[in-house]
Amino acid sequence: MIQSATESETRPTRCAVYVRKSHEEGLDMPFNSLHAQQEACRAYIKSQGWGALPDEYSDGGYTGANTDRPGVQQLMQDIESGKVDCVVVHRVDRLSRSLVDFAKMMEKFDQRGVAFVSVTQRFDTTSSMGRLTLNILLSFAQFEREIIAERIRDKISAAKKRGQWIGGHPFLGYDIDHPNRKLLVNDEEAKLVRLIFERFVKTGSCLKVARELNAQGHRTKSWKTAKGKDNGGQPWNKVYVYRVLTNPKYIGLIDYKGQNYPGQHQAIVDKAMWDRAQAVMGKNCRNRAAQTRRQTAALLKGILRCGHCGKAMGSSHTKRRGKQYAYYVCNGAEKNGYNTCPVKSVAAGHIEAAVIDHLRGVFRSPDLVAQTYRAVLDQAGQQQETVRREKAAVQRRLADLRKMIRNLAKAGDDGPVGAISAELRKVNQEYAEAENRLGELDARLEAAQGDLPVEQDVAQALRNIEPLWDELFPAEKERIVKLLVQEVVVDVDNMTVRLRPGGVGSLVGEITAVADDAEERMAAV
Numbered sequence: 001m002i003q004s005a006t007e008s009e010t011r012p013t014r015c016a017v018y019v020r021k022s023h024e025e026g027l028d029m030p031f032n033s034l035h036a037q038q039e040a041c042r043a044y045i046k047s048q049g050w051g052a053l054p055d056e057y058s059d060g061g062y063t064g065a066n067t068d069r070p071g072v073q074q075l076m077q078d079i080e081s082g083k084v085d086c087v088v089v090h091r092v093d094r095l096s097r098s099l100v101d102f103a104k105m106m107e108k109f110d111q112r113g114v115a116f117v118s119v120t121q122r123f124d125t126t127s128s129m130g131r132l133t134l135n136i137l138l139s140f141a142q143f144e145r146e147i148i149a150e151r152i153r154d155k156i157s158a159a160k161k162r163g164q165w166i167g168g169h170p171f172l173g174y175d176i177d178h179p180n181r182k183l184l185v186n187d188e189e190a191k192l193v194r195l196i197f198e199r200f201v202k203t204g205s206c207l208k209v210a211r212e213l214n215a216q217g218h219r220t221k222s223w224k225t226a227k228g229k230d231n232g233g234q235p236w237n238k239v240y241v242y243r244v245l246t247n248p249k250y251i252g253l254i255d256y257k258g259q260n261y262p263g264q265h266q267a268i269v270d271k272a273m274w275d276r277a278q279a280v281m282g283k284n285c286r287n288r289a290a291q292t293r294r295q296t297a298a299l300l301k302g303i304l305r306c307g308h309c310g311k312a313m314g315s316s317h318t319k320r321r322g323k324q325y326a327y328y329v330c331n332g333a334e335k336n337g338y339n340t341c342p343v344k345s346v347a348a349g350h351i352e353a354a355v356i357d358h359l360r361g362v363f364r365s366p367d368l369v370a371q372t373y374r375a376v377l378d379q380a381g382q383q384q385e386t387v388r389r390e391k392a393a394v395q396r397r398l399a400d401l402r403k404m405i406r407n408l409a410k411a412g413d414d415g416p417v418g419a420i421s422a423e424l425r426k427v428n429q430e431y432a433e434a435e436n437r438l439g440e441l442d443a444r445l446e447a448a449q450g451d452l453p454v455e456q457d458v459a460q461a462l463r464n465i466e467p468l469w470d471e472l473f474p475a476e477k478e479r480i481v482k483l484l485v486q487e488v489v490v491d492v493d494n495m496t497v498r499l500r501p502g503g504v505g506s507l508v509g510e511i512t513a514v515a516d517d518a519e520e521r522m523a524a525v
Contacts, residue, residue, distance in 0.1 A: 013050040013115075014085045016057055017041040018075055020094045024061035034060055037090040044119045045088060053084065064097035067105075076105070079112050086115045160256035163263040165249075169231075172221040172244060173268050183249070183265035190268040192218060196244050197269055201276050204283075206238035206245070211337060213241075237336045245277050298328075299352045299478050300488055306330040307491030308343045315348065342492050351495070355481065355488055358497050384445065391441040394434055401431040 019037035026032050038056075045052045055078070059071035067073070072095075078084050087109070089095050095116075096102040109116055159166045165183050170176055173193040174183040192213075199209045213236040220240050222233035234240070244250070251274045252267030253260040298315035306313055311332040317324050326348035333341035408424045489496040 013048075014083065015045045015050050015052045015088050015117075016055065016075060016078065016084045016086070017045070017052060017088050018057040018071060018095060019090065020059040020062060020064060020069070020071070022061070022063055027060045032060075034058055037094065040090055040119055041088045044117075050086065052088075064093055064095070066098065067096070067101050076108065079108065079114055082112065084112075084114055086117060088117045088119065090119050092118045092121060157256065160254050161261050163254050163261050163265075165254065165263070165265060170221055170223040171247065171249070173250060174265065183263075185266050185268055189221070193244060193250060193268055194273075196241060197250075197273050197277050200241070200245055201273070201280055204280050206241040207334070207337065209241045210236040210238050239335060242281075245281060250274070298326075298348070299481055300328065300348075300355065300485075301478075303482060303485055304328055304351070304488045304490065306332060306341065306343045307489045307494070307496070308332075308341055313346070313490070316345075343490065346490055351488075351490060354495055355485065355497060358495075359481075359484060387441055387444050391438065391445070394438045394441065398431065398434050398438065401427055401434065405431065 017038055019034045019041070021027065021033045027034070038058075042052050055074075057071045057075040059069040062069040062071075075084070075087065079087075087095070092102075096105065106116065108114075156166050165176075165181055167181070173186060173189045175186045176182075177184050196209055196213070199212060200206065203209060218236065220232050220234045220236060223231055225231060248255050248260050249263065249265070250267065250269040251271055252263050252265065254263040255261075300313075301315050302312070304313040305311065309330065309332040311330055313328040313330050314334070315326065316329050317326045319325070327345050328348055328351065329345040330341045330343050333344050338344045404427050405424065408427065484499060485497060486500045487498045489498075
């Protein structure tokens with residue numbers, strides 16, 4: 001807590017000085033901005049008769065938009081340890097430009113009894129006026145940061161529309177002239193880019209091109225980050241090939257928000273080759289994949305996974321001698337090559353039949369019958385509890401509305417009649433809607449509290465699934481399987497089926513309802 005000058009003479013305060021500069025420019029100078037901030041803060045501390053801690057809390061080259069700064073982190077640790085009584089900064093925005101982050105810091109300061117002082121703005125947090133001023137200044141600091149961000153976005157937009165490269169990861173075919181922000185053609189890599197386009201136009205397959213590149217010993221673009229970390233240099237797969245084939249920078253364009261603008265760099269692929277590659281891709285990739293999805297009935301689509309790599313297995317088909325064969329293929333194998341996954345693919349007929357046989361066996365299991373019955377009871381209980389909670393909320397709202405109506409009626413003699421009448425009509429309308437909703441909830445509770453099926457009914461309903469199965473349409477079979485099965489994991493020599501107990505309970509309810517309806521029709525006959 002900050003004391004007055006007189007009080008501080010009898011109780012020295014341990015002050016921590018925090019300084020920050022957003023950019024590294026000029027930090028190598030003998031006397032820089034950080035030194036100037038330190039000097040001003042320590043002079044102010046000395047003038048108050050306080051004591052400054054010898055530790056330095058400094059962040060040079062760090063933004064104030066977040067708290068990912070070593071100096072701030074150390075400061076907060078020392079505050080938690082009880083080493084600091086007061087934090088002194090040159091200006092408020094040196095500590096933070098984010099209102100949310102600053103509010104969190106102030107909360108921790110208050111918990112530890114730590115005061116906050118800004119030297120140039122001359123206020124502290126011991127008074128309500130100081131706290132108000134602090135929040136106002138910080139709001140303007142955040143506003144300034146947002147304005148700067150908008151200006152940066154505008155500059156990026158203008159630069160890209162002029163065709164200027166404004167930053168990003170290096171990519172195959174070009175080297176980066178960082179000082180001038182230009183893309184320079186790398187002749188050796190440019191040859192590889194042109195080879196990728198040529199081979200794709202001939203083969204029509206990103207995966208085949210990736211295999212050829214790996215067989216020839218090629219790797220993706222490699223580079224070092226500003227901190228010296230190695231990146232890239234990975235084996236090719238069809239995703240990397242696709243990124244090359246769809247990068248408009250190779251024909252001399254800069255893309256920005258879906259629009260392409262003439263770039264200031266040299267193209268390394270001619271427009272005719274680019275157009276041919278895009279035509280092949282449109283025909284052999286998007287259209288063929290969509291056609292496969294339309295034509296292939298996939299009972300296990302979305303729930304089948306590869307036991308080797310954990311990837312999902314998508315549906316596909318092939319034609320041999322005029323006959324169509326459906327199968328599921330591991331997405332990892334499809335992406336990186338079939339030699340990378342021992343599972344690769346499974347025949348759709350075999351795996352689907354195995355899952356159905358498994359379900360038919362489980363339906364006869366007494367353990368599953370008991371488990372399903374418990375799930376039905378739990379689900380019914382949860383639904384009733386949800387309705388009860390909503391009913392209680394509606395009843396509370398009705399009580400509030402009744403009070404509002406009484407108050408508006410009493411104010412009718414004093415206030416403008418027209419305004420009060422309009423508000424009264426509005427509240428009465430909301431009251432009528434709430435009453436209607438309460439009636440609906442009462443009806444739902446009454447229906448839900450009816451007799452639940454006994455365990456024998458659940459067992460009978462499960463047994464009824466098997467004779468019905470062969471009569472169902474494919475779409476209905478897929479719906480039921482996904483209702484019953486959470487996941488199917490297939491490996492080279494085994495299969496695991498994980499069920500949804502709640503889903504089984506929902507299916508039991510459907511079958512019971514169908515059976516009851518059939519009995520009513522028979523009785524009517």
